[in-house]
Amino acid sequence: SQQGEEDPQALSIQEGENATMNCSYKTSINNLQWYRQNSGRGLVHLILIRSNEREKHSGRLRVTLDTSKKSSSLLITASRAADTASYFCATIRSASKIIFGSGTRLSIRP
């Protein structure tokens, strides 16, 4: 079974609004990564946060990590139509121990 679980499974918001997705995991990690996947394409890396970091920013993206609660969140501010995609968190425990969640499907309404 997947270690990372995203919440919600699907999210539909109006263009310009903020979108928040959450990820929970079960065991200790080295780092946590967020990826985006457009339909029919491969995954694109968005941001990596290490286990000793609490928050990272990249453009309109903000990621938080709470290792005590074993959870992470991805915030996309001022959403655009091009943000429509599936978003996955991936937990990394070692060089090959990487587990993806089942994803959040984000739809941005114009």
Added chain:
Amino acid sequence: GAGVSQSPRYKVAKRGQDVALRCDPISGHVSLFWYQQALGQGPEFLTYFQNEAQLDKSGLPSDRFFAERPEGSVSTLKIQRTQQEDSAVYLCASSLDRGLQQPQHFGDGTRLSIL
């Protein structure tokens, strides 16, 4: 090339046939991963190479699945005697480092359909 390239993009095979999926990683990337992605799900780890060495194959579903990376660059995932449950998208990813402290770069995948 600039990114990870996978071929073919689509593959249709009859049950029982053998298939081979190819991955060209980014030049110089040490690590290479294969994933299987079912519709509406996240990628599931299949196997991991560090250069030409296959260090982890714990995710391969059965002994019908075989992967190789003989010269430490191009990799091939082979599925023998395909079955309908093998239908999925197979993704390849490469990474610059050994420890996944760097992002993975994904190809667009091979969509495999077994009839």
